[in-house]
Amino acid sequence: QVKLEESGGRLVQTGDSLTLSCVAYASISMWSMGWFRQAPGKDREFVASLSRNGYRKNYAEFAEGRFTVSRDNAKNTVFLQMNSLKSDDTAVYFCARARLTTFNAPRDHAEYGSWGQGTQVTVSS
Numbered sequence: 001q002v003k004l005e006e007s008g009g010r011l012v013q014t015g016d017s018l019t020l021s022c023v024a025y026a027s028i029s030m031w032s033m034g035w036f037r038q039a040p041g042k043d044r045e046f047v048a049s050l051s052r053n054g055y056r057k058n059y060a061e062f063a064e065g066r067f068t069v070s071r072d073n074a075k076n077t078v079f080l081q082m083n084s085l086k087s088d089d090t091a092v093y094f095c096a097r098a099r100l101t102t103f104n105a106p107r108d109h110a111e112y113g114s115w116g117q118g119t120q121v122t123v124s125s
Contacts, residue, residue, distance in 0.1 A: 002026045002114045004095050009119030012085055020080040020119060022095030028052075029073040032098040032105050034112055035080045037091035037121075047093070048080060049105040056105045062088070085123045092118040 003025040012018055022033070034049035048069040050057045057069055068081040078095055096112035098104075106112065 002028065002097055004097065004114055004116035006093060006095050006116045006119040009093060009121045011122045011124060014086060014123055014125045016085050016123070017081070017083045018085060018121060019082070020093055020095075020121070022078040022080075022116060024076040024078075024097065026076065027073075028071070028076050028078070028097055030101045032102065032111075033069075033071060033078045034096045034098070034106060034109075035069060035078075035093060036096060036109060036112075037089075037093045038118075039088075039091040042091075044094070044109060046107045046109065049107060050078075051103050051105045052101065053103070056103065058105045058107055060107075082121075085121075087123050087125045089121060090123045092120050094118045 006022045008020040035047040038044040048059045071078045097114040099113035
């Protein structure tokens with residue numbers, strides 16, 4: 001388990017860009033990291049993930065071409081850059097650390113064992 005803290009969420013307009021950050025209070029260099037989101041009344045869904053060395057990345061279909069996930073292992077920080085935001089992107093965004101030290105970039109939330117509290121992103125039209 002590691003403490004994760006997301007930040008950067010706020011109210012934005014349709015078409016705006018926003019970058020979320022996730023700081024870990026311990027080293028994350030050996031673990032894959034992921035971003036998930038949960039909109040009101042909906043299940044938590046996968047957004048993006050990247051392997052521990054950052055070479056392998058996976059995106060949800062809605063995130064392809066608009067979102068970019070990255071990491072700075074020296075700072076124990078993961079980022080989610082979001083462009084061309086839509087009202088459907090309104091949700092609480094969570095970062096998570098994988099349970100196992102693999103080179104994959106998992107999409108399944110069950111493969112993540114540590115979660116942050118989330119940061120609210122609201123996209124107003």
